[in-house]
């Protein structure tokens with residue numbers, strides 16, 4: 001069996017869906033899925049007053065250890081989205097969770113799968129998020145940023161012992177699992193171009209500078225009374241909006257589109273995950289549009305006395 005985190009998202013093919021904890025995607029197919037085990041999220045927002053994000057991570061690790069003890073010998077792997085649980089609403093957590101997770105995986109002899117499809121290639125500030133915990137996963141899932149988002153490509157990296165266990169010259173013994181366009185040459189060329197850029201330009205350092213400038217542009221937004229849990233990691237920013245509108249996500253998306261911005265909240269969580277080549281001017285435009293939209297939506301719901309009203 002596989003252990004994944006509460007509110008995890010790992011994709012929608014049958015195997016991936018079984019470790020995805022988003023009922024909207026999985027409930028229709030529940031009968032087809034091999035039931036997995038769920039461990040509590042190390043979500044930093046769960047820290048009680050006086051506790052740190054690391055304390056929240058420690059509590060989640062304790063719960064995971066209990067699960068591993070209870071299901072000893074039954075579990076093949078633990079799969080996580082390192083540092084940021086994207087689809088859960090940009091849930092951020094302390095790197096301590098990953099280092100403790102590595103320790104438990106070694107102790108209980110289960111594999112650690114790092115799904116860095118969203119966070120890989122610099123998104124959290126390091127090339128890969130797991131590096132911030134100074135660990136090595138047994139499997140690393142990559143996609144999205146590997147081609148700069150321009151062409152579809154994904155790959156799974158693993159250690160030599162695991163690779164060798166699946167490799168065999170006899171086709172009846174080897175790992176037979178592929179798709180028509182596996183290793184598509186054009187997509188691989190795009191990925192190589194992205195790797196060249198990472199090799200030739202100091203993308204991570206440039207992003208760190210940008211992120212610092214963007215942070216200082218967001219102080220007013222962050223100070224709004226309806227903005228909670230403002231958080232930032234690398235080139236991801238997120239916060240919750242206090243709103244009585246059930247249709248906040250759709251209304252915000254529509255209002256932002258009218259301001260020429262693509263912003264897609266997850267529930268009442270607003271997040272920025274800009275392409276790395278975004279300019280300061282563009283970021284300022286995005287932040288101003290977001291502030292104006294929050295203002296507009298707050299006014300609209302006040303007019304309706306807390307009821308949501310349809311926007312034109």
Ligand SMILES: *Cc1c(COP(=O)(O)O)cnc(C)c1O
Pocket residue numbers: 009010011012013081086115116117118119143154
């Ligand atoms: C987008 C995403 C996936 C899904 O990848 P597909 O290639 O669409 O199956 C899986 N995991 C994470 C963390 C993602 O962000």
